Amino acid sequence: MVFKPEYLLILGFTIVVDYYAGIWIENAVGKQRKWFLILSLVANIGVLAFFKYTNFAIFALAQANIAHYKLLDFILPIGLSFHTFQAMSYTIEVYRGNQKAEKHFGLYALYVMFYPQLVAGPIERPQNVLHQFYEKKSFDYQRVTSGLKLMAWGLFKKVVIADRLTLFVDKVYDTPTQYEGVPIIIATIFFTFQIYCDFSGYSDIALGSAEVMGFKLMKNFDRPYFSKSISEFWRRWHISLSTWFRDYLYIPLGGNRVSKTRQNFNQFFVFAVSGLWHGANWNFIIWGALHGFYLIFARITQKPRAYFNKITGLEKVPFILKTVQAFTTFCLVAFAWIFFRGNYLEQSQCWHLVTHLFSNLPSTKEFLTYNYIAKNVFLEFTMVEFLIAVGLIIFMEIIHYIQRDKSIRQIVSNYPTALRWTLYYLFIMAFFILGIFDQPAKFIYFQF
Structure with a gap:
């Protein structure tokens, strides 16, 4: 947000998609579950690919004389790779039945935006973190x-x-x-x-x-x-x-x-x-x-x-x-x-x-x-x-x-x-x- 406030929309987009994808995956049956998982993965990988690999692809094509060399002008959102992998682990684990879909939107958003490890990991799994948000915390010296x-x-x-x-x-x-x-x-x-x-x-x-x-x-x-x-x-x-x-x-x-x-x-x-x-x-x-x-x-x-x-x-x-x-x-x-x-x-x-x-x-x-x-x-x-x-x-x-x-x-x-x-x-x-x-x-x- 410091560099580009509109980048919050990217975070909001993937959070909304994955939140609903998790619920839909849990409630769906048959092939529908897989399609909802694919929707989530495409959204996450698509955002990551656009910001991180578009210019790399353009440059590679230009070197191969396949396309003209003109890079796009944008800043890579900090911690995007870590956020993407953590978000993907959630929908994959819900699909595999190892994690129940999180119904509380705020707590799901907290899972993918938990500030200590948001920027550079560790890349957490939902089974380890989500349940901790429901536990009462008290001061312990x-x-x-x-x-x-x-x-x-x-x-x-x-x-x-x-x-x-x-x-x-x-x-x-x-x-x-x-x-x-x-x-x-x-x-x-x-x-x-x-x-x-x-x-x-x-x-x-x-x-x-x-x-x-x-x-x-x-x-x-x-x-x-x-x-x-x-x-x-x-x-x-x-x-x-x-x-x-x-x-x-x-x-x-x-x-x-x-x-x-x-x-x-x-x-x-x-x-x-x-x-x-x-x-x-x-x-x-x-x-x-x-x-x-x-x-x-x-x-x-x-x-x-x-x-x-x-x-x-x-x-x-x-x-x-x-x-x-x-x-x-x-x-x-x-x-x-x-x-x-x-x-x-x-x-x-x-x-x-x-x-x-x-x-x-x-x-x-x-x-x-x-x-x-x-x-x-x-x-x-x-x-x-x-x-x-x-x-x-x-x-x-x-x-x-x-x-x-x-x-x-x-x-x-x-x-x-x-x-x-x-x-x-x-x-x-x-x-x-x-x-x-x-x-x-x-x-x-x-x-x-």
């Missing part, structure tokens, strides 16, 4: 403080870690053709953590603010960079989206019930579509397709890899095996992020990043010189600034390791009062001392 702590941690990840890493990442990715080798590697690793802190930071704020008010939203991240395979990564990263595609696209296409060839195609197709969901750009599609390829390759090579682990004795040393698997998964994910971060770059610039990732690498002697490190590792920032960035990443991952069994909030809450409040004050001081406030960066996933 422990719940409120727990929610505030989660919000503070999310804000810390965004303002202190993600925005600090942004300075290094933008240095390289804003002028990619000026760099090769080590600077690209450093910037790519930093972006891998930047996008996690940026997106999971928002999710923590969303879950925390909902918790303060007495609502429980689904967990959206679960220490994804500890994953030992790409499939595990997608069980830990943007969980609400990956499960959405699994339940509403992959399984309807046949899931694991079809032949291996068809299963591989379905998986590749779903990930390519998930890339397209993120944005109307070939780089996003490549990013999604690359993850689809990773999964297919992992399935095809499962037996040879198991045999290799056996003959090398790695399976007898679980810690080393898991470390190698986690490191390999991290490298594959980080490489794919190049296409995601380069979404606004020309294809030639993105190709430069990929092809020059390991070019012009220095000798050991050259690498150990301060001039080389200052320019190519510190990226012309000070050593202190670089070490703070690296230290913050290590600090966060230590917290994640500690949280493998129990939330850090629960652990700290059991500490003596003096120690607990000392930690709180140290955390607040670190936030204001280390936070980036003069160059605030918007949340990356707001563009979707």
Whole structure:
């Protein structure tokens, strides 16, 4: 509404269509139920396609000399992709009989406009949220403080870690053709953590603010960079989206019930579509397709890899095996992020990043010189600034390791009062001392 007040009409249109579609689906019989579901899906996908993919289609047709190149002038409504998928999950679940149609128009509208997660998720299911709007909420000190702590941690990840890493990442990715080798590697690793802190930071704020008010939203991240395979990564990263595609696209296409060839195609197709969901750009599609390829390759090579682990004795040393698997998964994910971060770059610039990732690498002697490190590792920032960035990443991952069994909030809450409040004050001081406030960066996933 801030940018274009008339965009409220779009929200109103889809809310009215889906509200009545849910009631009609529940009351209808036979093929009528399917037609009402199709009506809802067409309305939602139509709005999303128009605003998000029209210009992409026009540009693609122009490049193929099929149509004239003239883009439409409009702004993409913030959070449209998230709103659309959440609205679609409602009518699909009503159609499947897993959710009763919501008769209260205001509560249904609240479901699709619930402010903590409206802009960037998590993409909720009606079974988890709608019934909570009927429950009486009362003030609970422990719940409120727990929610505030989660919000503070999310804000810390965004303002202190993600925005600090942004300075290094933008240095390289804003002028990619000026760099090769080590600077690209450093910037790519930093972006891998930047996008996690940026997106999971928002999710923590969303879950925390909902918790303060007495609502429980689904967990959206679960220490994804500890994953030992790409499939595990997608069980830990943007969980609400990956499960959405699994339940509403992959399984309807046949899931694991079809032949291996068809299963591989379905998986590749779903990930390519998930890339397209993120944005109307070939780089996003490549990013999604690359993850689809990773999964297919992992399935095809499962037996040879198991045999290799056996003959090398790695399976007898679980810690080393898991470390190698986690490191390999991290490298594959980080490489794919190049296409995601380069979404606004020309294809030639993105190709430069990929092809020059390991070019012009220095000798050991050259690498150990301060001039080389200052320019190519510190990226012309000070050593202190670089070490703070690296230290913050290590600090966060230590917290994640500690949280493998129990939330850090629960652990700290059991500490003596003096120690607990000392930690709180140290955390607040670190936030204001280390936070980036003069160059605030918007949340990356707001563009979707």
